Amino acid sequence: MPILALLPVLCLALVQAFWPDHAFYQAMPFPATAFTAMALVALIATLMRQTEWLYWLAILGGHYWATQNGLQRPLSEPDVAALHQLLPLTASLLMLALSALPKPGLPSIAGVLVLGLCFLLPASLVWLPLADWLAASGLPPALFERPVEGFFMSWAHLWWFSGLLFLWLGLISFRPQDPSVWGQFSTWLAILLFYAFMDRQQISGWATLAGSMALLITLAYRMLHLAYMDELTALPQRRALENRLRxxxxxxxxxxxxxxxxxxxxDTWGHDVGDQVLKLLGAILGRQRGMQAFRYGGEEFTLVFSHARKKAIRDALEAVRAEVEAYPLQLRQDDRPNDSEDGRRQRGSNDGTTETVNITISLGCALRQPGETPQTLLKRADEALYKAKNAGRNCVRIVS
Ligand SMILES: Nc1nc2c(ncn2[C@@H]2O[C@H](COP(=O)(O)OP(=O)(O)OP(=O)(O)O)[C@@H](O)[C@H]2O)c(=O)[nH]1
Structure with missing residues (x-):
């Protein structure tokens, strides 16, 4: 569940709200812990070839470094107050831009430049004479007042935070299953937290740790996804099936x-169109209720039922077979690489710029016998599939 990436940041927000003075909370040896966590994320991301995480890590690390080297002063100082507004805002805009736009790969010159920008931007803002600029900007002072005495955000914070939160939620709703967008959102929240509570002790260290943990959770999720899910069909693959059979x-x-x-x-339509068929089949099988679908390998799939009621199984498999057969696959004429005998035989009669093709599937099912091993059961299901093929295909065969 990619949403788990929010957990460390939510925990930190809770601790901040209810137990900010807890002894454990105050005793953590920062910055060594925060830097170790970031180094761990960098190492795992690099080993997994998920180098895009290094951009988020650079933003997180850059902000921690900047706060440690220029913001250890009271918020009442005008330039600290100005940075308190500007740093989270620039971090937010940078992160949103990184999330929404294509990023240069790493290692590459463009990638290293973006990485440098992510790390050095907060520090460069700390070095600028911001208080003078802000005073000269003519912004109404009311913007920097807090809505309620003691509240951790000013009106300005509230305005831009709400606007950016809205943009993030838009991005998440476009890609709800993408673990990276949850990891990025969580890192953004971590950065905002440490500016929101900037006057509290240890907050920048804890928030950096929480942001790193969010990235670690996302990386772990990605690792599991790579190991157990099939990218093309979005179904669990062979390794997950073996776990399920156990x-x-x-x-x-x-x-x-x-x-x-x-x-x-x-041969008729090309491998890429064949891939689209497998993707479609993955979507159809994935949404069936009462059975678990796996991609076994190639163009073979496995369905696991946790009951052995023959009639119910036959009805369910017939429904899947009929749904696949009835699905009109729209193909453009230019999808077809060559015109083989088989292709002419398979295609429908539509002669426009698109053609409609229907695919069919054969299914073989075996009901588990007392004491039967999963391997033997799988083998018998395979034999049932051959029976379905020999019976003319596009049909279901069940063996007890
Ligand atoms: N596009 C695409 N093709 C695949 C993939 N995996 C396996 N195939 C193809 O699936 C085809 C399987 O062919 P066969 O095992 O001969 O079976 P078939 O042509 O489906 O014939 P029957 O099963 O007897 O109906 C091969 O041409 C493989 O190249 C894949 O991931 N993508």
């Missing part, structure tokens, strides 16, 4: 499913 109950059933004549489909 937990198979006594009353269960396994179905093997295979696209009919897929080789000639690929």
């Amino acid at each position: 937990r198979l109950g006594r009353n269960s059933a396994v179905t093997m499913l295979d696209v009919d004549h897929f080789k000639s489909f690929n």
Whole structure:
């Protein structure tokens, strides 16, 4: 669950709100801990070739470094007050831009320049004579007052924070399943937290730690995703199936499913269109209720039922077969790389710029016998699939 990336930051916000003076909270040895956490994230991200995380890490690290080297003074000093407004705002805009725009890869010259900008921007703001600029800007002083005495944000903070939060939520709603966007959002919240509570002891260290943990959780999620999920079909893959088979109950059933004549489909329309078919099949299988779908490998899929009621299984498999058969796959004429005999045979009659093709699948199911191992059950499901192929394809065969 990518949303788990928010956990460290939520915990920190809770501790800040209710137990800011707890002995453990005050005793953490910063900055060594914060830098170690960041180094760990950098190491794992690099080993996993997920180098885009280094940009977020650079923003987080840059802000921590800047606060340690220029903001250890009371908020009542005018230039600190000015930075208190400006640093979270620039961090927010930079992070939103990084989230929404394509980023240069790493290692590359452009990538290193962006990385440098992410790290050095906060420090360069700390070195500028901001208090004078802000005083000369003519902004109404009321903007920098707090809505309620003791509240941690000024009116200006509240305005831009709400606007940017709205943009982040928009970004998340576009990519709710993308773990990276949750990790980035969480890092943004961590940075805002340490500016919001800037006058509290240890807050920048804790927030940097929370931001690093959010990135670590996202990386762990990504690692699990890479290990267990199939990128093309968005279904769990073979390794996840093996885990599931180890937990198979006594009353269960396994179905093997295979696209009919897929080789000639690929030969006619090309592998990329074949990939679209597998993607579509993944979407159809993934939304079925009462069964768990896996990509077994190639154009074969496995469905696991946690019961062995033959009639219910037959109805469910027939429904899947009929849904796939009825799905009109729209293909453009220029999707077709060559015109083979098989292709002519497979295509529909539509002669416009798009053609409608229907694919079919064959399904073989085996109900688990008492004492039967998952491997034998899978083998019998495979044999049932061959029966379905031999029976003319586009059908279901179930063996007890
Ligand atoms: N596009 C695409 N094709 C794949 C993928 N994995 C396997 N294939 C193709 O799937 C085809 C499987 O062909 P066969 O095993 O001969 O079976 P078939 O043509 O579907 O015939 P039947 O199963 O007997 O109906 C091969 O051409 C593989 O190249 C994939 O990920 N993408």
